[in-house]
Amino acid sequence: MSATFGRYAFALAPLAAAALWGGMYVVSKWGFALVPPVTLGFLRVALGAGALWLVVAGRGGPAPARDEWSTFAALGGWVTLTVATQFVGTELTNASQGSLLTVLTPVFTVALGALVLGERVTPAKAGGMTVAGAGTAVVLAGRYEFASIAAGNLLGVALLLVASAAWVGYTVWGLRAVRRHGALRAATYSSLASVPMLGALAAGELWYLGRSPAEVPLTVESAAAVLYLGLASTAAAWFLWYKGLEYVSAGTVAVFFFAQPVVGAALGGALLGEALGPGFLAGGALMAVGIWVVSRERADPADGPAESTAE
Template structure:
């Protein structure tokens, strides 16, 4: 039975960094969506990020893939990892609070397991992983608090849009693992995916949003778009593909449990926001969930980490 790779300390460090980069994306996207429609925000985000990664690849002397089979994979990955989930999440955030969107986005590991078991039934999903994911989702709900649910009631369609994004991420993680088998480096995979996404978003945004008819965005919106493109997208997806290649889809999907915690901690450290009791309780639950998934603490408690007697 196929097992997921163990998460080493360096892998946890990359997951934490990725959660910080993506945790800030909910705040930045909310700023951008105040002046621009969702598809335009997606288009600008992926296009700027693709240009940044192109410049970096050229500066570092790396070749841009030209094989159609590789670009076909880029377009498929761009569709299910950017175009569909970004559009659904951004539209959902225009209807519901970002906190509720982050809770729904935290279901990604559940969808990752369902997709993996459907497409690769031999993959082992341990009880401690399932328990850890449940702890993590509960922690996200407690961390964000009831205020996230009381913003605009329970609009069903936007909530299903966010869940649809989480399902799309589940498929993306599964298929994104093949990039390593194809010999595609993480930064190259991120560039190809984002370039393909930009190509698909241009006609969509042109037909639906007609961005040339919109008023010029203000400096806050421009700064939010740049932050989304450079950090949450260009750097974020380079790290994402690195994690997929080293620890697999199910482990990488755990970052969605960590994103709300990172967003709350960023608000506390950078903006001076005070942490309330539900924040501490949520962080503890998320931490317990990640410890259960990691498994090492549980093995130590059971005595499996001790050396055997001769």
């Protein structure tokens, strides 16, 4: 595989991650009826981290050095903050407010990538992000009533904003770990580091609610929600998101996040018979053009392949 082909092929990995996240809002909302949000987030990450670790263990290779675990602990902190605020915020908000997470995350990533990593915001990248964002907004406008954004829970909106910023931190500060260890190991060890943190928060949540772990219902529905969130939305999606960082900048990877609501709308149309309307086609086309423009940019010198590509 040539370096150029590899770069563009693996740049599609974040698009696959966005596709897996497309149905996460609905599944998590459904799961909250059965499992408290932070507890559901803990189960999600514990399952995802375990699945990733099994793959890493099966492939063999050295574990990170002791002094490198501080990096993964910090990334685990970003994971913990993301999942806890996202799930509690999702429970408190409506679908229109939840869409803010999708629209703002790429913008935050480009800004922080420029500030922290020195990534260039070229006219092509800025233009492509604008077009993709506009397309996503058109799709969202066709699905949700934006007037209800101000009518919902403001605390939930604030938590979703924190979740968006925390995921940006996981993306931007994770780039060097990805380039050093490869996407699989970086996603695995950062997820493992977050498990005890989320476990402590989940224990606190259950204590606050006056529930014991034994009272969390084990049903077909709750198991299905945890399996989807853990294996698809966490293990697979987080690996794919980091895989893109092996080859392109954080700002370039971020543009694929705009695809999440488009995939969600398409799934709603295909599986639930929801009407898509002309806005979906127009918005989806704009989003695709914007992603295409950004993904065709030549990489900065710092955007080369990872030092370790064992995956």
